[in-house]
Amino acid sequence: MYGGCMLTPFQKQKKKKDHETLIIVISVLLSFLVLVILVLVGAMYFGFSFNRKKIKSSKTNNGVIEKNLRNFTFKELVEATGNFSEELGRRSFSIVYKGTIDMTSLAVKKLDKLFRDNDREFQTEMNVIGQTHHRNLVRLLGYCNEGQHRILVYEFMSNGTLASFLFTPLKANWRQRFEIASGIARGLVYLHEECCTQIIHCDIKPQNILLDDQYNARISDFGLAKLLLINQSHTETGIRETKGYVAPDWFRSSPITTKVDTYSFGVLLLEIICCRRNTRRLDILLENDDEAVKNIKSFEKFVMIALWCIHEDPTLRPTMKKVLLMLEGIVEVLIPPNPYLYGSAS
Structure with missing residues (x-):
């Protein structure tokens, strides 16, 4: 009976189809709802698991390092x-x-x-x-x-510090100077770009560069170093770097980036190429230095690289990767834009 009347065969068939359609719609909606719940539960589980592993990893990182030592x-x-x-x-x-x-x-x-x-x-x-x-x-x-x-x-580094090697009456030959400068640059490129955690050394100076049996440069003394996370480009920190090698960034309450190491390297590069302590007077760089005079083209190139590195504006300083490429002659060295020069040695 339908509304007090007998249903025709057509009406019976239509009612059956409507019922089946309703069942299909409800089934699809339930399936979709179950799928959404499963996805949310899975996301929560894996997110918790990832964070737990991350926390566990950070807690055990020191332990792993200690086990290697x-x-x-x-x-x-x-x-x-x-x-x-x-x-x-x-x-x-x-x-x-x-x-x-x-x-x-x-x-x-x-x-x-x-x-x-x-x-x-x-x-x-x-x-x-x-x-x-x-x-x-x-x-x-x-x-x-x-x-x-x-x-x-x-x-143990048998040839002591770069300071004791450079600042003596007997000047290093030009090849040694180039190899030492390039070695320090490679070490900084590794710290800045190739470590799993980016590292700013913050205290590059000749006393912190050691020389091994073959006079290869080794960067040392990481007590002031700063670690940057993958998504971090700078750090806030107090100044304790050595006078004469300190980037102006430290005195401006500016964020500290890898460019502070570039600046210190620039000062150090001038010392390496002229074997003089912390001088930026260009008029005396060649004084009593036959090695530099004989290699005047390389000398001029290295001075320009150093002037790029010690630019007051950190955004104009090259990365250490680019510095290394300039030292090796792979990238052209352009004339520095208005470099900041001191009138006398510090």
Whole structure:
């Protein structure tokens, strides 16, 4: 019966089709709803899992670095250094001693335990250099973190610092100067562009460049280094860099980028090519330097590169990658735009 009347065969068939259509629509909607719920649940699960792994990874990162390094006892290092008797160098808040373990020479950097930031610098240096591996970076072999003692153990560089090599009456030959400058540039390119975490050294100077048996340059002393995350282009930090090598950016409350290292490298490059300490007087760069005079074309090119690097405007300074390409003659060196020049040596 339909409205008090018998349904015709046509009406029965239509009603059946409408019922089937309704069932299909409801089934599709339910299936879609289930699919949406599954996608949301899956996204929440994988997102939680990713974040948990990320957190776990960041927590265990120090542990991984420590596992790759030897954990020395203080007693071992006292014996290795003869009770810290042979001093190799001295910094503001640390002293480096020579040591020997298993017939291998070591450089043992002992941080001043009275320095309030020694824990932070110890961890920074361990975290930075512990995750790097490059022929132009000094290699960290181990550490001691026992009681008040914060000590870092490095491979020994037999030819000392670049400062002790450059600033002597006997000038290095031109090839050595070029190789040293190129080596430092390669090391900085690695820190800025090739590490999994971008690293700004923040203290490039001749005292922090060591020379191995073959006079290859090795960047050292990462206590002031800054780590940048993948999505980070700059950092905010206080100044502790060495006078004369400090980029103007530090004094303007500007964000600190890799260009501060470019600036310091520019100052250092002028020192390398003329074997003079921190001078930017172009009129005396060639004074009493037969090596530079014999290689005047290269000399002029390197001076222009250095002037690009020490430009006051960080946006006009080249990246260290471009600096390296200019040093190697792959990229043309243009005349620097109004470089900032000092009237006298610092």
